[in-house]
Amino acid sequence: MSPRSSAQFEEMREDKKTLIMNVALEHFSDYGFHATTISHIAKHAGISKGLMYNYYKSKEDLLAAIINRSLDEIYQSFNPDHDSSLTPDEFENFIKRIFAIFREKRQFWKLIYRVMLQRGVYEHLSDDPDATFTVGGMPLMEYSAYMGKLFSDYFIRKKETEGPDYDPVTEMLMFSNTLKGFALTYIFAPEQYPDLYFEKIIETLIRKYR
Amino acid sequence: MSPRSSAQFEEMREDKKTLIMNVALEHFSDYGFHATTISHIAKHAGISKGLMYNYYKSKEDLLAAIINRSLDEIYQSFNPDHDSSLTPDEFENFIKRIFAIFREKRQFWKLIYRVMLQRGVYEHLSDDPDATFTVGGMPLMEYSAYMGKLFSDYFIRKKETEGPDYDPVTEMLMFSNTLKGFALTYIFAPEQYPDLYFEKIIETLIRKYR
DNA sequence: TATCTTTGACCGACCGTTCAATCAAAAACG
DNA sequence: CGTTTTTGATTGAACGGTCGGTCAAAGATA
Numbered sequence: 085m086s087p088r089s090s091a092q093f094e095e096m097r098e099d100k101k102t103l104i105m106n107v108a109l110e111h112f113s114d115y116g117f118h119a120t121t122i123s124h125i126a127k128h129a130g131i132s133k134g135l136m137y138n139y140y141k142s143k144e145d146l147l148a149a150i151i152n153r154s155l156d157e158i159y160q161s162f163n164p165d166h167d168s169s170l171t172p173d174e175f176e177n178f179i180k181r182i183f184a185i186f187r188e189k190r191q192f193w194k195l196i197y198r199v200m201l202q203r204g205v206y207e208h209l210s211d212d213p214d215a216t217f218t219v220g221g222m223p224l225m226e227y228s229a230y231m232g233k234l235f236s237d238y239f240i241r242k243k244e245t246e247g248p249d250y251d252p253v254t255e256m257l258m259f260s261n262t263l264k265g266f267a268l269t270y271i272f273a274p275e276q277y278p279d280l281y282f283e284k285i286i287e288t289l290i291r292k293y294r
Numbered sequence: 295m296s297p298r299s300s301a302q303f304e305e306m307r308e309d310k311k312t313l314i315m316n317v318a319l320e321h322f323s324d325y326g327f328h329a330t331t332i333s334h335i336a337k338h339a340g341i342s343k344g345l346m347y348n349y350y351k352s353k354e355d356l357l358a359a360i361i362n363r364s365l366d367e368i369y370q371s372f373n374p375d376h377d378s379s380l381t382p383d384e385f386e387n388f389i390k391r392i393f394a395i396f397r398e399k400r401q402f403w404k405l406i407y408r409v410m411l412q413r414g415v416y417e418h419l420s421d422d423p424d425a426t427f428t429v430g431g432m433p434l435m436e437y438s439a440y441m442g443k444l445f446s447d448y449f450i451r452k453k454e455t456e457g458p459d460y461d462p463v464t465e466m467l468m469f470s471n472t473l474k475g476f477a478l479t480y481i482f483a484p485e486q487y488p489d490l491y492f493e494k495i496i497e498t499l500i501r502k503y504r
Numbered sequence: 505t506a507t508c509t510t511t512g513a514c515c516g517a518c519c520g521t522t523c524a525a526t527c528a529a530a531a532a533c534g
Numbered sequence: 535c536g537t538t539t540t541t542g543a544t545t546g547a548a549c550g551g552t553c554g555g556t557c558a559a560a561g562a563t564a
Contacts, residue, residue: 116412118328122520132545134522143520201408201482202326254494258472258502265475266467272411284464292468332554342511344556353554 101139101149104129109150113194117147117202147199151217154192158185159220170238176290182263183286186270193271235260259293311349311359314339319360323404327357327412357409361427364402368395369430380448386500392473393496396480403481445470469503 107129111120122143126133140146162181170178186193217224239252239259266285270277277285317339321330332353336343350356372391380388396403427434449462449469476495480487487495 116326116328118326119412121518123518133520134546135544137521138543198411201411202329251494254491254498257476257491257495258498261475261479262468262472263475264478265471265473268474268478269471281463281467284461285467288464288468331552333552343554344512345510347555348509 100131104131104136104139104146105150105153108146109154109191109195112147112150113191113198116198117143148217150192150195151199154189154195155217155219155224158189158192161185161188169241170234172294175238176294179263179286179289183266183282186267187282190271190274193267197268197271255293259289262289310341314341314346314349314356315360315363318356319364319401319405322357322360323401323408326408327353358427360402360405361409364399364405365427365429365434368399368402371395371398379451380444382504385448386504389473389496389499393476393492396477397492400481400484403477407478407481465503469499472499472503 104125108120108125111125111128122136123133125146126136136146140149162185219227222230236252236256239256242255243250243252270282314335318330318335321335321338332346333343335356336346346356350359372395429437432440446462446466449466452465453460453462480492
């Protein structure tokens with residue numbers, strides 16, 4: 085039998101790191117950062133409390149790792165090939181994809197809503213230079229600003245085809261906040277959305293804002 | 295000087311209870327339930343930690359008191375005279391009033407979003423029979439269901455005046471989630487809403503959904 | 505003095521984190 | 535191959551610190 089290579093060890097190590105992340109994501113997103121204890125995470129991951137600290141140097145380090153992993157995953161599945169400006173088709177695809185992501189990454193969004201809304205936790209993370217979040221190599225804040233501009237331009241461009249009392253800022257606010265509201269409800273109370281309406285709402289959003 | 299009557303004592307007591315509530319509301323809503331300590335609240339209220347427990351029997355009791363007070367205040371300012379069904383004017387007024395309430399009771403809404411989204415805190419409160427929340431004498435859940443029905447009926451009634459592909463359920467979901475999204479953004483990042491757009495958005499909501 | 509209010513030292517519980525001790529398995533040895 | 539040594543993943547008791555909550559005692563009042 086061949087001896088285990090160090091690569092295989094590394095793989096097992098990664099498996100365990102991943103396992104811890106998965107368990108921690110569930111607990112953080114369900115109970116919040118403060119209310120989740122390292123002991124609970126360890127117990128549910130089937131390891132001892134002490135071992136946690138071989139893989140992550142602190143509770144916050146673990147949280148940052150989870151967030152970074154999810155940001156990467158989301159960025160990957162977004163496959164953003166828009167180099168400059170948004171076409172109506174791209175706009176439509178964005179809506180479809182973002183709802184799919186809400187569905188697939190529900191746990192992560194729960195975490196985001198809980199942690200980001202908890203003053204002190206996020207601020208502390210932002211202060212730590214090891215934990216500056218990046219999306220596709222770009223700092224998170226920069227990426228958000230870039231996306232904001234993309235959509236803002238899209239709604240400004242629509243002004244030409246719409247009536248004279250069309251206000252792009254109001255329209256964009258209406259759109260982004262509707263999305264936000266659906267995200268919130270779907271993430272925390274998905275039972276309110278039978279699959280039928282999930283699809284219908286995507287259609288409606290496209291019809292009203294494309 | 296006349297001796298203090300017991301009524302006056304009671305009044306002072308109420309003042310202090312109110313002071314504690316105000317300070318606690320600020321801390322709970324800014325930092326969350328777990329991250330807020332009794333010591334901090336006491337210090338900012340200018341009293342000792344021990345005295346807190348003369349007025350509230352626990353940290354959770356204090357939280358429940360705050361929520362109940364705010365629910366009452368909101369219910370009062372709502373002045374709900376709809377006995378049966380909603381007219382378009384009443385619908386319009388509802389939008390105006392709810393935005394006004396977001397503005398006036400921002401701290402309370404922050405608290406609600408933070409605490410209610412924190413599994414464990416709310417569940418624990420709901421289990422305590424002393425802390426079942428009521429709105430205008432009605433249990434909170436019952437009141438929510440009643441309001442839901444009111445709006446649901448409103449959108450169903452609109453079906454007659456709208457086109458054949460008008461779906462009241464989708465329309466109501468669009469409306470309520472847009473409201474939710476604006477609430478969230480306005481409560482946690484009001485700097486994104488210059489007063490100008492605050493008004494414009496109310497108008498737009500009325501135009502689109504009345 | 506008698507009564508009521510207020511204090512803050514104190515308690516037990518629990519938290520995140522550390523680290524000496526353990527031990528199965530890999531490596532080295534003969 | 536059998537035996538010994540080394541390794542490093544794993545454990546869990548222990549630590550320092552903080553929290554919610556208590557209570558004997560000091561202070562205020564009348």
